[in-house]
Amino acid sequence: MLSPSEIRRIHFIGICGTGMASLAAMLKESGYQVSGSDEGVYPPMSDFLADKGIQVMQGYRVENLKPEPDLAVVGNAVSRGNAEVEYILNFKVPYTSFPEALKNFFLRDKTSVVVTGTHGKTTTTSMIAWVLHFAGFRPNCLIGGIAENFRSSYRMEGGAPFVVEGDEYDSAFFDKGPKFMHYLPNVAIVGNIEFDHADIYPNLDAIRLQFSRFINLIPERGYLAVGADSPVALEVCRKTYCLSETFGLSPENDWGTRDTAMEGGKLSFDVLYRKKLFRRLRLDLVGVYNVRNALAATAVLHRLGVPEDDIRDGLEAFLGVRRRLQLLAEVDGIRIYEDFAHHPTAVRETLQALRDAFHPKRLWAIYEPRSATSRRNFFQKEIAQALSLADCVAVPALFRPEKVPDGERLDLAQLIADLRQTGRAAWNLDSVEGIIQKVCEEARAGDWIVILSNGGFGGIFEKLPAALAAR
Known part of the structure; x- marks a missing residue:
């Protein structure tokens, strides 16, 4: 890689991830000309990058690399076949990964x-x-x-x-x-x-x-x-x-x-x-x-x-981290929390923490199997055991199931059956709308609801409080 002193213009391929966007902002603040592209450019990340004065292009196109950058930072969500990746390989544009760029610009x-x-x-x-x-x-x-x-x-x-x-x-x-x-x-x-x-x-x-x-x-x-x-x-x-x-x-x-x-x-x-x-x-x-x-x-x-x-x-004086057991809303005596947990250990410890600290009358877990691991059946028994710490459990359909081989997918029907066998109320509801409808039918004052996901979960974080307030 060129030394930082030889570089003026840097382009990020796949800029909208948290790490990539943050590194782009750090480089912009350090005086570099920074641009980026992604196929999913939407708030809040698009607003964050705009506030930092970073130009972001929707979609991956060769035109995004004109004028040619001194360095391209390639995100780990980007693979061969990407138009911009193929250009930098064809024309030998200097490129690097996110962690290598962090090392060379900031850590040495x-x-x-x-x-x-x-x-x-x-x-x-x-x-x-x-x-x-x-x-x-x-x-x-x-x-x-x-x-x-x-x-x-x-x-x-x-x-x-x-x-x-x-x-x-x-x-x-x-x-x-x-x-x-x-x-x-x-x-x-x-x-x-x-x-x-x-x-x-x-x-x-x-x-x-x-x-x-x-x-x-x-x-x-x-x-x-x-x-x-x-x-x-x-x-x-x-x-x-x-x-x-x-x-x-x-x-x-x-x-x-x-x-x-x-x-x-x-x-x-x-x-x-x-x-x-x-x-x-x-x-x-x-x-x-x-x-x-x-x-x-x-x-x-x-x-x-x-x-x-x-x-x-x-x-x-520490105030915590956003999306780590963060209170979203309280509606008619129902408290709604958001948490990033998706691994069975994290799900178990999050639910246990709420029980130990607050002793809710009834605890809900709305769990999205979204990560590569949570969509697989490697932890089939462990996730059922973790979710059984809740009284009511709702799960949607698997996120992008086609990305997981048939024999490796988490069996949602078995998960629900295992939870019901322990006396829990459990539902496999295909959509976010179905989950919201079920919660609106069943939830009552004194309930605590935790939404567990490492992604956007179809906007449920905003939609559920609004639906409960409107019922």
Whole structure:
């Protein structure tokens, strides 16, 4: 790749993903001429890019590359046959992947803090970035969601730390390795490791191998925080060349907890460092998974030299992440939440958190099997067990079922049957409209509804509250 000093004009092929759009905005703010194209250009991403002054073209056409850019950044959703990809290959236009561009433009001269794991990456990354800002460390960050404290997915304050969410998904059609392999980790977290991304990984061993390779990139003077509540993470991180510490719910870990409770509506717990009290935290969050996220953040912040009181005060001022158990509306005594959970572990922990913290009279789970893994039957039993923590469950038809081979698809009829066998009210309703109609017929004051999806889910986040208000 050309050096950043040789580049003026950059074009993003597939610009409307959260990561690609955020990187485009960062480069625009750094003084580069930035343009992009995508086949799905619509709000809120189209509004975000327009506000940043970035020209975005609808659809992929050769004309979008005129005048020819100095560099094309190719998103991992783009493949061969794309008109713009074929042009840059035919005419040898310099190109790179999203994670490689992030490395070369922003990470090489920074203290790179990389947060990895199957679950909790976005929240933990946001916690670390926010507390570094709170403590005056002037961090830079790139997050796979909207941190409510920043109301943004990125931050460029110019200080030494760069906090980045390290995704294990592949980088581009020409680089099938994980994004996190590009991020030059000085400080890292491996929070947990489970099977996911069934479209690119055949089994857990394949994922384990990639995390092992990532661990091997941390320099001798670096630091690694390991989630001790994940047996696979502990196994993968057993051999390191840097200082490593464990975190988890047990007080036996390097970073542990005790006396966890909801106090005055806040998630409260003692943080222990090597079995001695570090600080007691009171967070505006729920769920034991957020205890783990806060422990991981605390371990890294401590390593980066943030004062103990600033760690406590910053975390207690943390506002969370958009789409992570976010209250959408309250209509006639019915509370409606949105959450990004789609993996069975995340679904289970989200529903359990609501039950433990608020004891709702009746809990609904409206679950969309949308991700590559959740549309498959690999977790057929596990997703039924997770959803059984709700009293009422509604699921739509599989999202783009043609993308999953017949024998591998999640069996929705079996899922509903398994849920009903446990005494749950469960429905497989083909459309969002069908789900809304069923909820409007059945929901009553005191119900809590959680919409679980990693996508747009046919606009249900806006449509359901409106329908309940109009009934």
